[in-house]
Each structure stands twice: as structure tokens, then as C-alpha cells.
Amino acid sequence: MISLVPVRLEDGSGNILWQNPTPSSTNYCRPIGFEFTKETSESIKLENNAINEEIRELIPTIIGNLEIHHNLYMTMIDGKVATVISNTSSAARESLTPPSKMNDLDFVSKRPLRVDMYQYGLSSLHMWIRCMECILHISYNMDFKKWTARNSDKLLRDVKKNMTQEEFRERTGLVIDVVKQGFDTTNDGNTARRFFMDYELSAEITGINEDLIKRFAIILQAVSSGLQINLSNFREFCKETAILYVNLYPWYYMPSSVHKLLIHGADICGQYSFIPIASLSEEASEARNKYFRNVRLAHIRKIGRTQTNLDIIHNFLISSDPYITHKRPNFVRQQKQLMPEVNDLIMNRGSLSSESEETLENVDPNVQP
Known part of the structure; x- marks a missing residue:
């Protein structure tokens, strides 16, 4: 599935004329295409090359006497796709650092940086999941304190994993780290958010340091808040968290996604300041993937592949049409409560300035944004 989300429309002076109020929603998530094929390295590279070629051939959009230029960023990807299109040999070797050196912070600080990786963003949704899995895997290996389980250690790991899964199911109702046929595992964004929001209970069940889990929760809330990051405070907080991690669990090599968040997170946020x-x-x-499955199940003609795919793409185009979405009533959603410590890592509490909001109110509603 390949999609595009319009985020912001600015004038030549940088004033915001329109901004997507729900960039993480499917409301403005426009389909570019979908293909029934396995997500292999070859297919990813082919699609990436095709999209980059289309971006290079983009010309400004002319509406009356207005000329609109387009800046596109390939950030709606996960770690696997970023690894493939950046020609990194392995997902575990992010930023040219082998897994065995991830916990050597002095070594990491002296290594050359892959600044070209910053253009792919932070993948904040997958960061929740990967950080939760990191905590869980440390917990599973606590009895033998090794990065990988071999020989008799595998039995100890399986026993601890089963105990942890049962306790989470009984005490929180969460089904954690269970293989789900056709969908990898049950670990998803909602599960990870609940895991970190109740960090005291998660620490009690896993046996992992409570302060470390809380720090992960603070960092993840900051990058997912929709607010600008205070880079200096964020960099220092992430550095302290990385030092705490290494001091507590030096035997478990930091996963590449956690390394990316703690070591390079501030620089990536600065790239998109x-x-x-x-x-x-x-x-x-x-x-959009979930919406795809629902549409294909209940809202299409099942009389042929051509008709099926036509109905899918028509549903996508209607549900994400900017003008239709712009006309929909604005539902006031309850703002999620941020942890008090998050306020030190963000710049402000609003995504639009008052001046920009006034500009937005003056936009002609009959003109498609």
C-alpha cells in the first residue's frame, strides 16, 4: 500500500494557510496505489525508485494566479523499508554500528553518522512497539542475562515469557507478544501505549527498572504529541536514558530502533524542525491497511478482480477526498493527558499559531485545499 498525506500549505513568507488537523488519520490519506505482492527488498526498491521518479517530475500546480510548489518527504515507512531503501546491510546495523557495539556509547559517539537516514523520520508508531518489545525481551532473558538464548537458556526464556504473558492477560487484559496468524504478533500501537502508560504495573510484571520504563514513556509521548520538540532538553533526556539503559542492562544490546530514538532522535527532529x-x-x-481489509470484505462487488479493485480505489478516493473531508463537521476530541515531565521536552501546546488560525478561518470554503 502506497499513500500520500497532505500536511501543510504555506505562503511564500512561511505563514500557514492550511494545516491537516488529523495527519495520523485516514481522512486525508490519499492512495497512490496498492499491489498484491510480498514485501521483499526487490519490490520495495522498485516502488521507491518509481515514487522518487514521480517526485522529480512534479511540476507546480497552477490555480488562477497562484502557483503551488510541492515538497514531499518519505516518512510514512517502518524500519524494514528504511533499511532496504537506505541500502543498510541489516536492520540491526543502524547507523553503521554492529549490534555488539550498540551499548558502547563512547564508540557510538565517534562513529560516522548516517545523516541520510534522518530523512525517513522516526516512525513514531513503530517506536512504541519496538520499545515495548525491547523491555519484554530484556525481561525474558533476565534469568541468564545474555542477549540471545541458546541451549538450556531457551527453556528459561520460554518459561519467563509464558509467565509474563499470563500475568499481563490476567492483570491488564493485554495479549502481549503472541504470534497472530497472518499479522506477525499481537503487539500493536494501542497495546504498547497501555503498556507504557501504566509503567508501574509493567515494571512490576516484567521486573524491569521502573524509572527506565517511565523514561521511555515520556520520550514516546513527546515525539507523538503533535507538538514541536525542545531539542536541547530532548537530547539531554535521551542521553540520560541511554546511559541508564546501558548501566542497568549492559548484556542486552540496544535494538537499532531504540538506538535510533535515544541517540539520533533529537537530530532527526531537528531535521524536520x-x-x-x-x-x-x-x-x-x-x-489505511485496516480500512483496506474492511472495505474489501464488506463494501465492494465480488464479481471479478477488475471490479473489486475499482471499488476499492473508489472507496479510498472518496473517503480521503480533501474537499469532502474539509466539509465534514469538526469533532472535538478529548486531548490526551501528557505526563508532567513531557512538558519539559516540548516547545508549545498548540500546533497552529493564533495568526495561522485566523488565516485558516478566512480561507474560502468553496476552494479545495
Whole structure:
């Protein structure tokens, strides 16, 4: 599934004329195409090359006396896709660092940076899941304190994993780290958010340091808040968290996704300093996959593949049409309560300035944004 989400429309002076109020929703998630094929390295590279070629051939959009230029960023991807299109040999070797050196912070600080990787954003939705899985895997290996389980350690790991899964199911109702046929595992964004929001209980069940889990929750809330990041405070907080991680669990090599968040997270946010990093999340694209399954099951003609695919793409185009979405009533959603410590890592509490809001009110509703 390949999608595009319009995020912001600015004038030549940088004033915001329109901004997507729900960049993580499917409302403005426009389909570029979908293909029934396995997500292999070859297919990913082919699609990436095709999209980049289309981006290079883009010309400004002319509406009356207005000329609109387009800036596109490939951030609605997960770690696997970023690894493939950046020609990294392995997902575990993010930023040229082998897994065995991930916990050597002095070594990491002296290694050359892959600044070209910053253009792919943080993948904030998958960061929740990967950080939760990191905590869980440390917990599973606590009895033998090794990065990988071999020989008799495998039995100890399986026993601890089963105990942890049962306790989470009984005490929280969460089904954690269970293989789900056709969908990898039951670990998803909602499960990870609940895991970190109740960090005291998660620490009690897993046996992992409570302060470490809380720090992960604070960092993840900050990058998902939809607000600008205070880079200096965020960098320092992430550095302290990385030091705490290494001091507590030096035997478990930091996963590449956690390394990316703690070591390079501030630099990636700085790369997109003109917009909150959460507005470039892959969440809309992931939600579109679920919408795809629902549409294909209940809202299409099942009389032939051509008719089936036509109905799917028509449903996508209608549900994400900017003008139709712009006309929909604005539902006031309850703003999620941020942890008090998150306020030190963000710049402000609003995504639009008052001046920009006034500009938005003056936009002609009959003109498609």
C-alpha cells in the first residue's frame, strides 16, 4: 500500500494557510496505489525508485494566479523499508554500528553518522512497539542475562515469557507478544501505549527498572504529541536514558530502533524542525491497511478482480477526498493527558499559531485545499 498525506500549505513568507488537523488519520490519506505482492527488498526498491521518479517530475500546480510548489518527504515507512531503501546491510546495523557495539556509547559517539537516514523520520508508531518489545525481551532473558538464548537458556526464556504473558492477560487484559496468524504478533500501537502508560504495573510484571520504563514513556509521548520538540532538553533526556539503559542492562544490546530514538532522535527532529515530527508519522498509512481489509470484505462487488479493485480505489478516493473531508463537521476530541515531565521536552501546546488560525478561518470554503 502506497499513500500520500497532505500536511501543510504555506505562503511564500512561511505563514500557514492550511494545516491537516488529523495527519495520523485516514481522512486525508490519499492512495497512490496498492499491489498484491510480498514485501521483499526487490519490490520495495522498485516502488521507491518509481515514487522518487514521480517526485522529480512534479511540476507546480497552477490555480488562477497562484502557483503551488510541492515538497514531499518519505516518512510514512517502518524500519524494514528504511533499511532496504537506505541500502543498510541489516536492520540491526543502524547507523553503521554492529549490534555488539550498540551499548558502547563512547564508540557510538565517534562513529560516522548516517545523516541520510534522518530523512525517513522516526516512525513514531513503530517506536512504541519496538520499545515495548525491547523491555519484554530484556525481561525474558533476565534469568541468564545474555542477549540471545541458546541451549538450556531457551527453556528459561520460554518459561519467563509464558509467565509474563499470563500475568499481563490476567492483570491488564493485554495479549502481549503472541504470534497472530497472518499479522506477525499481537503487539500493536494501542497495546504498547497501555503498556507504557501504566509503567508501574509493567515494571512490576516484567521486573524491569521502573524509572527506565517511565523514561521511555515520556520520550514516546513527546515525539507523538503533535507538538514541536525542545531539542536541547530532548537530547539531554535521551542521553540520560541511554546511559541508564546501558548501566542497568549492559548484556542486552540496544535494538537499532531504540538506538535510533535515544541517540539520533533529537537530530532527526531537528531535521524536520519546521513541523512536529508526529505529523510525519506512518500511523495514517497503517490505519489505511485496516480500512483496506474492511472495505474489501464488506463494501465492494465480488464479481471479478477488475471490479473489486475499482471499488476499492473508489472507496479510498472518496473517503480521503480533501474537499469532502474539509466539509465534514469538526469533532472535538478529548486531548490526551501528557505526563508532567513531557512538558519539559516540548516547545508549545498548540500546533497552529493564533495568526495561522485566523488565516485558516478566512480561507474560502468553496476552494479545495
